[in-house]
Amino acid sequence: MAISANKPVEGDETVHHVTPGKKEKKGKPKKYPQPPMTPMIDVTFQLLLFFILTCEFRETEGAIPGTLPSKGIVVQSEKELPPLTPIEIRVIPSANRESASYEMTGVTVAIGSPRELGLLLQQRQEQIGSREVPVVIFPSQDVPWGFVVEAFNQAKKARFQKIGFAQQIM
């Protein structure tokens, strides 16, 4: 419990020596020194305002890793197919380019969604039993990039290791 200097405590009648400099004037409460808070609060509010005005909430970005051909652009004619027959995925946009469908080697119907494409790729990978089979994505020239990434992402999800893009050579 704190004992106030001004309040007399019962039984404390001992006379203590008080140096002249420490003598207090009777009747006035003792003032304790306090650091000035106002500038600190000012600066704090300035900082808060800065952060509130400048911050922009963004979603977490990531990267889907891949590789590029090491010896320049790979130009391959149909006669020079690699030993493993690649799985070809064609990305075809709708008329208004707001959606896209996918065509895959060995699948006769158009695939409407990336999830469906992913399942078919997964099944194909299990059938072949190898992740080394090349997956070649053939996007149409005017297909939005987002649908190309969807196809690449699904091939990655199916654990294929050789995923490439093909482009028409003019």
Add this chain to the structure above:
Amino acid sequence: MAKRTVYSCSDVGFNMTPMIDCTFQLIIFFILASQVATDAYASNVKLIRPVDSQAIPIAVAPFPNKVVVNVLSAAAGEKDPDPEMAAEVKFYKINQVKFNVGEWDRMADVIRNMRTEYEKQFPASKAPSAGASGKEGEDDRQFFLEVRADQRVKWEDVAPVIRAGVEAGISKLNITALTARADEVN
């Protein structure tokens, strides 16, 4: 008649302590949650969040072992309703350098120069490891190309960027996408 108590100005005051407490809490939140924007990542790029996204969060590497090519759409913003405009490329951006459509040779030169500069600064034996990949045996010190394209732009405008990377002798490619939502992760 009841006695009226009169308070002087010095008796009335706000209790500042809870307000200062809250203010400090907010400041700490903003300081910890904020990331300083860099030139490498342009704003106004509408990235795709693929179904079951395989995108790995980008680790902040202490060394510049990548070149980020931003492909910006000509759309006014992320919610521009004009699909024709959104499909067009406004410009390409590497750090502060802008490229117009068709400047592929210049882009390949810039990428090649950045790669050469990195390899000069960090020869293969001295390059620090970021440890970002987390996969044993994977060389995460290798200089790579990161394609950060708006999901609305056409493939034919992104393909030349990849080709420029190949021409610049880069063998590793990262495609930027949004990571899977927390509720999507198995």
